[in-house]
Amino acid sequence: MSFWQKLSGSTQSPPRVSLSEIVWSWLGSFLGIAAVAYINYKIFAGTDLVMLVGSFGASALLIYGANKSPFAQPRNLLGGHLLSAIIGVGTYQILPQHPWLAAPLAVATSIAAMHVTRTLHPPGGATALIAVMGDAKIHALGFFYVVMPVGVGAAIMLLIALVVNNIPKNRSYPQYWF
Amino acid sequence: MEKKPKDQNIKAPLSISDADIFAAMKDISGYLDITPADLKELYLAAYRHARERLTSSLKAKDIMTREVALVYPDTPLAQVAEIMAQRDIAGVPVVDTEGQVVGVISEKDFLGHMGSTEIKNFMGLVAQCLKEKGCKAMGIRGKTAADLMTSPAVTVGENTPIMELANIMKEKAINRLPVTDSRGRLVGIISRADILTSMYQNI
Structure with a gap:
């Protein structure tokens, strides 16, 4: 195939899912994000603790909206977030003065690490990036960022996915644990 | 080692269309994180693996009929025809006294010797019988299997894979293959x- 042929694409986009699938995706995402957002804004209000990071929005899409995807399985969700968080924080601490370099290093390295460990979870890239560009509160967490919000938050969202995704007859989760 | 064909070149038994793949994706509830093209490629590759596995594991000895109706070179044609009629088969192997296959005799061999012009099938015979007053089986009366049989016979070994059996039948345009042991x-x-x-049961 020539370069231009490749550019024109070779297939169509997958079909739209059923209405019930959309409803359950909405419900799961709502409950999952509600849990971590409530802890973040209500329980942790006025403390230095964080429970909500932007990459959870992307995780919600996968574990509640595309729960059959390999990206959405527990191994990937937890492994991807934890690894990327470690790499993100480490990169920032090595290069705090050069965020323009720390950012791509953190993202690229976490993608490579997720590939190697078969824990590819796209939101992991965001988790690594947030560790570098995050606000002062995130930076102040240091490696605790890996435990919370990232580890605990992902675990809470996983628990909700395990419940919600197994209620409808034609849904089941996970496809595999590890 | 022979190079395997590229996945894109595999022929599925029914050529599966992009619309089929798309329809199948719709049948499965939940979002499938794959494009129709990838899914088709996967399907074809899996199909090739399954076919290779099944066709290399199924051999002549697994699917052959073991109770074979057979005749000898000196069997009179009347008896050959009777055997074929009784067993409701269109051909029988001709074996010598040691069990070696020396030929095959089929309906086609009979038809080929029964008319003034070459007859290829039953209706051809019917047509000729009706046009030419009476039938021509008398011409081969008194002859034996050896006179009409196709010889040498195309035979196969017990371990011939099923795919090869099908290919031989197609290429030689024959309908039955006698299976012989290592001594023929x-x-x-x-x-x-x-x-x-066997294809229907296994593939």
Whole structure:
């Protein structure tokens, strides 16, 4: 195939899912994000603790909206977030003065690490990036960022996915644990 | 080692269309994180693996009929025809006294010797009988299997894979293959129907 042929694409986009699938995706995402957002804004209000990071929005899409995807399985969700968080924080601490370099290093390295460990979870890239560009509160967490919000938050969202995704007859989760 | 064909070149039994793949994706509830093109490629590759596994594991000895109706070179044609009629088969292997297959005699061999012009099938015979007052079986009366049989016979070994059996039948335009052991003795026979049945059961 020539370069231009490749550019024109070779297939169509997958079909739209059923209405019930959309409803359950909405419900799961709502409950999952509600849990971590409530802890973040209500329980942790006025403390230095964080429970909500932007990459959870992307995780919600996968574990509640595309729960059959390999990206959405527990191994990937937890492994991807934890690894990327470690790499993100480490990169920032090595290069705090050069965020323009720390950012791509953190993202690229976490993608490579997720590939190697078969824990590819796209939101992991965001988790690594947030560790570098995050606000002062995130930076102040240091490696605790890996435990919370990232580890605990992902675990809470996983628990909700395990419940919600197994209620409808034609849904089941996970496809595999590890 | 022979290079495997590229996945794109595999022929599925029914050529599967992009619309089929798309429809299948719609049948499965939940979002499938794959494009129709990838899914098709996967399907075809898996199909090739399954076909290789099944066709290399199924051999002549697994699908052949072991109770073979057979005749000898000196069997009179009347008796040959009777055997074929009784067993409701269209051909029988001809074996010598040691069990070696020396030929095959089929309906086609009979038809080929029964008319002034070459007859290829039953209706051809009917047409000639009706046009020419009476039938021409008398011409071969008194002859034996050896006079009409197709010889040498195309035979196969017991371990011939099913795909090769199908290819031989197609290329030689024959409907049955006598199966012989390592010494060339008849041990079974495979008809097109045997291949079809086993394919249906296993593939």
